[in-house]
Amino acid sequence: MTDNKRPTPDELRNTQDATFTTGEGKAPELGVKNASTEGSTYRPDWVPEEAKKDDTYACHVMKGVKEMHDGLLSSSAHLAPAVRPVQRRKKLTVADYVRGIEQGDRVILSRAITLVESNNKDHFKLAQQVLQAVLPRTGKALRIGITGVPGAGKSTFIEAFGNMLIEAGYKVAVLAVDPTSQVTKGSILGDKTRMETLTKHPEAYIRPSPAGGTLGGVARKSRETMLLCEAAGYDIILVETVGVGQSEVTVRSMVDFFMLIVLTGAGDELQGIKKGVMELADAIVVNKADGDNLKRALIARSDYDRMLHYIRPATEKWKTQAYTCSAVTKDGLDELWDVIQEFTEQGKENGVFLKRRQEQSLRWVRDMIDEHLHNLFFNNVVIQGRMGEVEAAVLDGEMSESQAVEELIGVFDKSLQ
Numbered sequence: 001m002t003d004n005k006r007p008t009p010d011e012l013r014n015t016q017d018a019t020f021t022t023g024e025g026k027a028p029e030l031g032v033k034n035a036s037t038e039g040s041t042y043r044p045d046w047v048p049e050e051a052k053k054d055d056t057y058a059c060h061v062m063k064g065v066k067e068m069h070d071g072l073l074s075s076s077a078h079l080a081p082a083v084r085p086v087q088r089r090k091k092l093t094v095a096d097y098v099r100g101i102e103q104g105d106r107v108i109l110s111r112a113i114t115l116v117e118s119n120n121k122d123h124f125k126l127a128q129q130v131l132q133a134v135l136p137r138t139g140k141a142l143r144i145g146i147t148g149v150p151g152a153g154k155s156t157f158i159e160a161f162g163n164m165l166i167e168a169g170y171k172v173a174v175l176a177v178d179p180t181s182q183v184t185k186g187s188i189l190g191d192k193t194r195m196e197t198l199t200k201h202p203e204a205y206i207r208p209s210p211a212g213g214t215l216g217g218v219a220r221k222s223r224e225t226m227l228l229c230e231a232a233g234y235d236i237i238l239v240e241t242v243g244v245g246q247s248e249v250t251v252r253s254m255v256d257f258f259m260l261i262v263l264t265g266a267g268d269e270l271q272g273i274k275k276g277v278m279e280l281a282d283a284i285v286v287n288k289a290d291g292d293n294l295k296r297a298l299i300a301r302s303d304y305d306r307m308l309h310y311i312r313p314a315t316e317k318w319k320t321q322a323y324t325c326s327a328v329t330k331d332g333l334d335e336l337w338d339v340i341q342e343f344t345e346q347g348k349e350n351g352v353f354l355k356r357r358q359e360q361s362l363r364w365v366r367d368m369i370d371e372h373l374h375n376l377f378f379n380n381v382v383i384q385g386r387m388g389e390v391e392a393a394v395l396d397g398e399m400s401e402s403q404a405v406e407e408l409i410g411v412f413d414k415s416l417q
């Protein structure tokens with residue numbers, strides 16, 4: 001076992017076994033006095049006649065047995081509470097994390113992501129040091145965002161598309177951004193059931209959404225998770241988000257290419273897709289173009305293409321178009337990958353790709369400042385003490401909203417001096 005490698009299940013089993021036996025990991029031989037068992041056993045009151053002559057009789061009773069033969073606790077159990085050996089995880093240093101990530105160690109990568117997702121201040125500091133150290137290795141992956149209403153087939157698509165990319169020789173990481181996961185207690189996205197083969201694939205890494213509270217919190221954690229995955233050698237990052245609320249805007253702001261997965265049935269009203277979401281997309285993909293649905297999918301595709309005429313494309317010098325595919329039969333996936341590659345090549349040539357990345361970096365900085373200031377204000381004890389009173393005054397009509405803001409900002413300013 002090397003220092004930076006976690007033990008294999010077999011190694012782990014061996015160490016655990018050793019804690020339940022004595023000496024060198026071997027069970028003591030019956031009747032033989034053993035330094036570690038001596039004094040902890042005694043002979044029972046009754047032993048067979050012939051055994052009285054022989055001290056090596058096997059039957060010794062251990063003291064402090066906590067359970068009776070029927071599995072119930074003995075009356076003296078409370079005197080000797082059961083102590084389970086706890087396997088503590090070795091604390092990793094920044095160098096351990098960096099080395100592990102650079103070697104593509106998935107266990108260390110997961111631990112680093114957990115650090116990034118933690119709300120603990122020390123973890124935050126450590127995470128930032130790790131990020132800083134791996135920064136030169138980031139930025140080389142292609143970042144693809146995928147959105148669509150629930151049931152559009154995002155997860156099934158990612159399973160099929162991800163496997164296709166792996167077959168083509170890429171390492172793929174799948175992340176999810178779901179600001180509602182705090183409420184639903186667990187991510188509804190990035191669900192591993194729909195990504196069965198991808199989950200098991202050594203060239204794929206799947207991480208569900210962090211539970212970050214505010215969308216800003218989730219956004220920061222997701223971006224940093226993306227950077228860690230890039231540093232760990234993943235070439236393509238697929239970021240899934242559900243097509244409701246503000247999360248598409250967040251994901252758009254962290255990816256190079258953004259696709260909207262839709263279902264057949266023309267008209268955006270039908271699927272609750274807002275025009276705003278179409279404006280973010282570099283491709284609209286009509287999924288489930290298979291079987292009886294194929295004809296309808298082709299009609300939907302031209303309907304979307306028509307709608308796109310009236311919408312400003314999301315990316316400069318790129319024409320957003322509609323495509324069809326089937327995540328089940330895998331038809332159209334190749335074509336879509338060609339489109340993404342063309343988009344990337346073209347963007348790198350005309351400078352749009354880099355420009356977007358730079359704008360995104362600066363946007364991240366500003367967003368993080370916003371988030372930080374927001375927390376600083378609302379977690380301020382003086383503000384917390386004053387807030388209720390000011391809000392009540394607004395509700396009673398004694399104070400205008402603007403006065404309330406001025407009052408609270410004034411209080412905040414003073415508290416900082």
Ligand SMILES: Nc1nc2c(ncn2[C@@H]2O[C@H](COP(=O)(O)OP(=O)(O)OP(=O)(O)O)[C@@H](O)[C@H]2O)c(=O)[nH]1
Nearest residue numbers: 149150151152153154155156194287288326327328
């Ligand atoms: N026929 C057909 N069914 C599909 C296709 N893609 C997905 N489905 C089915 O559509 C249903 C929803 O697919 P998901 O992949 O879970 O959809 P999702 O967009 O991830 O849904 P949420 O995670 O709830 O947002 C499943 O029953 C899939 O089997 C497809 O290309 N063709």
Ligand SMILES: [Mg+2]
Nearest residue numbers: 154155189190
């Ligand atoms: Mg899903």
